[in-house]
Amino acid sequence: MARIVGIDLGTTNSLVAYMADGRPCVISGRNERAMVPSVVAMTDNGLIVGDAAKEHLTRSPERTVYSVKRFMGKSLEDVQGELAYFPYHLTEQGGVIRIKLGEKTYSPPQISAMILKELKQRAEAHLGESITKAVITVPAYFNDSQRQATKDAGMIAGLEVLRIINEPTAASLAYGLQQKTQGTIAVYDLGGGTFDISILKLKNGIFEVLATNGDTHLGGDDLDRQLADLFLKDIRERYGLDLSAYPDHMQAVRLEAERAKVRLSDVMKTTATLDLPDGKGRYERDLTRDQLESLTMNLVERTLGPCRLALKDAGLTPNEIDEVVLVGGSTRMPLVRQRVQDLFGKVPHCELNPDEVVALGAAVQADILSGGTTDMLLLDVTPLSLGIETMGGVMSSVIRRNTTIPAGAKEMFTTYVDGQTGVDIHILQGERELAKDNRSLARFRLKVPPLPAGVPRIEVTFLIDANGILNVLAKDMRTGQSQSIEVKPSYGLSDSEVERMIEDSFKFAVDDVSARKLIEARLDAGALITTTEKSLLEGSHLIASDDIAATRTALAVLTAAKDGTDPRAIRARMADLEQAAKLLTVALLNDSLTKGLQGKKVSEVT
Ligand code: AMP
Secondary structure (H helix, E strand, C coil): CCCEEEEEECCCEEEEEECCCEEEECCCCCCCCCCEEEEEEEEEEEEHHHHHHHHHHHCHHHHHHHHHHHHHHCCCCHHHHHHHHHHEEEEEECCEEEECCEEEEEEEHHHHHHHHHHHHHHHHHHHHHCEEEEEEEEEECCHHHHHHHHHHHHCCCCEEEEEEEHHHHHHHCCCCHHHEEEEEEECCCCEEEEEEEEEEEECCCEEEEEEEEEEECCHHHHHHHHHHHHHHHHHHHHCCCCCCCCCHHHHHHHHHHHHHHHHHHCCCCCEEEEEECCCEEEEEEEEEEEHHHHHHHHHHHCCCHHHHHHHHHHCCCHHHHCEEEEEEEHHHHHHHHHHHHHHCCCCEEECCCCCCCCHHHHHHHHHHCCCCCCCCCCCCCCCCCEEECCCEEEEEEEEEECEEECCCEEEECCCCCCCCCEEEEEEECCCCHHEEEEEEEEEEEEEECCCCCCCCCCEEEEEEEECEEEEEEEEEEECCCCEEECCCCCCCCCCHHHHHHHHHHHHHHHHHHHHHHHHHHHHHHHHHHHHHHHHHHHHHHCCHHHHHHHHHHHHHHHHHCCCCCHHHHHHHHHHHHHHHHHHHHHHHHHHHHHHCCCCCCCCCCC
């Protein structure tokens, strides 16, 4: 099987990882760095991506796109509040955002595809083989169109996206938490520009998102800004120099602030140094971790509010959280770790590199999909409904689409014809109302003893295991006889086929429902005709001949109407027949009660 890579397509940085000898590892580029800045720039020599593009952020901001993830799957209206943050130009075409780069405009998936292509090439160079399949992560709060836009980006980059998984789920997978089988997990993700908190529930190896919260404009960059402001104020006071008039120096201040902040995660004090313009020499400033912490305390505290809200939404108290996972470069700050630990009352997982943990988890998921990691459960949902064909060629769903697997469901069925000696179990997959429009997966026959229609009780059980294997068991509840079959519903089914089947179900919904209603009306009419004919045979002597004649007329009318195409007309004739045959029905019932129950009478049947 072709190798599947795991990709963290981040707002600020992106990474690609793969499974090597049972362990996930990230792939570095020629510069030894694993992170590819999620930046695309248009230069005179064409488009460039990553580190080289990042250098253009200050040089040609209007031709350098960053944070494109914020625009994935959105319309211009959705992001009005964001526009002030971005120097590049956005327009809209057909409800989809377009980003202007030089003379051309690009959609967010096209820009993301450039980043993905860079990661794909990096993986190909490292592994010496062509890479065409990937698992890509997205924030847990991404909606369908944002997820679809991410898939589109993969497709444009020449990658088949086998699965889109949630970033907090990936982080949990990287720590192997799925092996614990149960528990609640808080994933605290503080990156450069965004903060996300997700509360997950793990049950039998399946992760469910209970709540998410966060702040889309809070991250390490804000901490850098606090520190940079301190330096700028200091320089103004010491040298009477306002650096805001010097864009290059402003950028240098910001970068030095970030470097000093990063150093203070490891040491207790450091010295920040900067070259000043106009021959003013060199600025130096000593800084302690305590000083940094008091400067940034408010920002760190601002992450705790969303954590409390997410806990509240999940209906949990902090001490009900079993595991805390840290994601994002800013969680290396000792103050951040301490505050998270204080809130949840447990030591968070931070053994793995917080910048890499999401990509590593994506590689674990990729490995599960390629069948490499067999002792882990597959985290999946059924993409299409599974069910059986019932009388008249109608699909009866047993497990609905998007059910998390492993999953199981039972339904009771019966026979429609007197003396039937077997029932055909035809297993179907799809969203359409009629069996013939769905995918046929398998069929088998269960023998039943001949009995009147409606008497046998056949229990059909569908079970899908963690590997997506479907087991269908049909059991005759009277005799205990059973028969089963195993199929793999995903076999030979591509993502595009799944999408087409779902689209078709919307496209043909109205026609399908009418067809189903007609079939059901005809079946019900058929059953009523049969029972009325039987009643006439058994009970003609019990009622007046006028009533018999009226019943026969209504019966003939329904028999003719049954072959019509309007289910409402059939139902109306059924109601007529039921009304005409009411006396006959009551008479037969009273007759059998008189015989069976010592003369107790009913006067009316409702
Ligand atoms: P991410 O978006 O997850 O790559 O996170 C990037 C952010 O993490 C930037 O704001 C970095 O300054 C910050 N960061 C990286 N390493 C450290 C560190 N050792 N201490 C504090 N912040 C860091």
